[in-house]
Amino acid sequence: xxxxxxxxxxxxxxxxxxxxxxxxxxxxxxxxxxxxxxxxxxxxxxxxxxxxxxxxxxxxxxxxxxxxxxxxxxxxxxxxxxxxxxxxxxxxxxxxxxxxxxxxxxxxxxxxxxxxxxxxxxxxxxxxxxxxxxxxxxxxxxxxxxxxxxxxxxxxxxxxxxxxxxxxxxxxxxxxxxxxxxxxxxxxxxxxxxxxxxxxxxxxxxxxxxxxxxxxxxxxxxxxxxxxxxxxxxxxxxxxxxxxxxxxxxxxxxxxxxxxxxxxxxxxxxxxxxxxxxxxxxxxxxxxxxxxxxxxxxxxxxxxxx
Amino acid sequence: xxxxxxxxxxxxxxxxxxxxxxxxxxxxxxxxxxxxxxxxxxxxxxxxxxxxxxxxxxxxxxxxxxxxxxxxxxxxxxxxxxxxxxxxxxxxxxxxxxxxxxxxxxxxxxxxxxxxxxxxxxx
Numbered sequence: 001x002x003x004x005x006x007x008x009x010x011x012x013x014x015x016x017x018x019x020x021x022x023x024x025x026x027x028x029x030x031x032x033x034x035x036x037x038x039x040x041x042x043x044x045x046x047x048x049x050x051x052x053x054x055x056x057x058x059x060x061x062x063x064x065x066x067x068x069x070x071x072x073x074x075x076x077x078x079x080x081x082x083x084x085x086x087x088x089x090x091x092x093x094x095x096x097x098x099x100x101x102x103x104x105x106x107x108x109x110x111x112x113x114x115x116x117x118x119x120x121x122x123x124x125x126x127x128x129x130x131x132x133x134x135x136x137x138x139x140x141x142x143x144x145x146x147x148x149x150x151x152x153x154x155x156x157x158x159x160x161x162x163x164x165x166x167x168x169x170x171x172x173x174x175x176x177x178x179x180x181x182x183x184x185x186x187x188x189x190x191x192x193x194x195x196x197x198x199x200x201x202x203x204x205x206x207x208x209x210x211x212x213x214x215x216x217x218x219x220x221x222x223x224x225x226x227x228x229x230x231x232x233x234x235x236x237x238x239x240x241x242x243x244x245x246x247x248x249x250x251x252x253x254x255x256x257x258x259x260x261x262x263x264x265x266x267x268x269x270x271x272x273x274x275x276x277x278x279x280x281x282x283x284x285x286x287x288x289x290x291x292x293x294x295x296x297x298x299x300x301x302x303x304x305x306x
Numbered sequence: 307x308x309x310x311x312x313x314x315x316x317x318x319x320x321x322x323x324x325x326x327x328x329x330x331x332x333x334x335x336x337x338x339x340x341x342x343x344x345x346x347x348x349x350x351x352x353x354x355x356x357x358x359x360x361x362x363x364x365x366x367x368x369x370x371x372x373x374x375x376x377x378x379x380x381x382x383x384x385x386x387x388x389x390x391x392x393x394x395x396x397x398x399x400x401x402x403x404x405x406x407x408x409x410x411x412x413x414x415x416x417x418x419x420x421x422x423x424x425x426x427x428x429x
Contacts, residue, residue, distance in 0.1 A: 070331035078324040085316045086309045092361035094376070099360060103382050104375040111368050119366035119381040124388060131385075135392040142396030149403040205367065210388060297399045301406070 115277030116203035125282045129256050136289045140249050143296040152304030184226040191219040199287040203279040209286025217294025238306035248288030315356035322349035336405045336415045347394040351387045358383030
């Protein structure tokens with residue numbers, strides 16, 4: 001096989017993979033020499049066995065050297081880290097260099113500047129709001145990438161697999177777990193209530209967008225596990241899901257941009273501090289993104305569709 | 307020895323980090339590698355959270371009229387741990403999705419078998 005040919009075939013394979021067609025490639029094309037492992041109860045052809053053995057020996061010699069190198073690297077890293085630990089200041093002392101004027105300022109001025117008695121919430125959503133915006137983008141991008149990799153439809157999945165999934169779903173629908181359904185019908189309302197409470201109370205007590213959003217996502221996951229995907233699609237299908245997560249991120253961007261342009265850093269802005277200032281609406285936006293991310297991961301890894 | 311005992315959380319974090327690193331380097335199964343990566347993440351979170359603690363102080367939720375920094379622990383490491391958790395969750399989900407695709411394409415997630423199959427395919 002000459003070079004450009006190989007390159008071209010690689011490129012076509014890559015573009016097929018990007019377009020989600022790689023799964024349709026029949027097995028004979030994927031493994032030109034046939035399956036490497038001998039079929040059970042059957043002696044493999046001499047040619048394959050020998051080449052596989054040779055390949056395995058080469059790999060084995062490489063891997064034994066690799067193991068040694070890995071152990072050495074690991075021991076060196078742990079040694080360096082332990083030496084650093086010996087030089088660290090004592091644990092839990094008030095005059096440690098980490099407890100400097102920055103944290104003092106956040107604690108003393110935080111409530112009057114951000115309207116959040118919870119100093120961590122005030123810090124991550126107001127003083128360091130850009131950082132948290134980046135985090136929300138990371139979550140958004142992660143769930144988008146998982147969508148790209150795992151979303152199943154007619155184009156990228158073998159019809160046999162699709163038929164099997166449909167069969168399994170039908171079997172699941174006909175025999176749902178009664179205990180799971182009864183218990184979850186009792187506790188799902190409380191999970192959602194507690195999630196919303198944590199979300200809306202994030203500036204006053206431990207909690208906020210990330211923990212409240214995870215609880216809401218967990219409630220959605222329990223609902224799907226108990227009642228099946230057909231039932232949740234009546235109110236939470238792919239379209240609603242996409243609107244919710246895009247709206248969450250947009251809401252955050254618009255609110256934080258508004259806050260920056262009307263005077264950040266304690267200068268007057270137009271949201272009254274008595275209702276938590278900017279913290280409350282941004283918490284809701286973060287909660288939307290996080291809940292959608294949690295549910296999206298679950299849906300992608302179990303079924304490959306929303 | 308006393309320094310190690312005083313910084314016991316940092317020592318635990320280093321040990322956990324070492325376990326995670328060894329898992330990542332030595333395991334042949336891709337999912338076990340990801341588990342090792344998560345153990346390393348936990349070690350970093352433990353170290354950060356322990357750095358924020360101050361003896362005899364309470365969680366940084368400022369009570370009415372008690373905005374005195376000498377009463378509360380340091381809130382900054384807690385915020386950094388939050389960032390770390392978000393990144394860790396995202397990376398774990400993404401790499402697990404990649405592993406699932408690898409399994410669909412090659413039928414194995416053991417690294418040595420995988421290398422052999424990729425080589426076979428390239429020939």
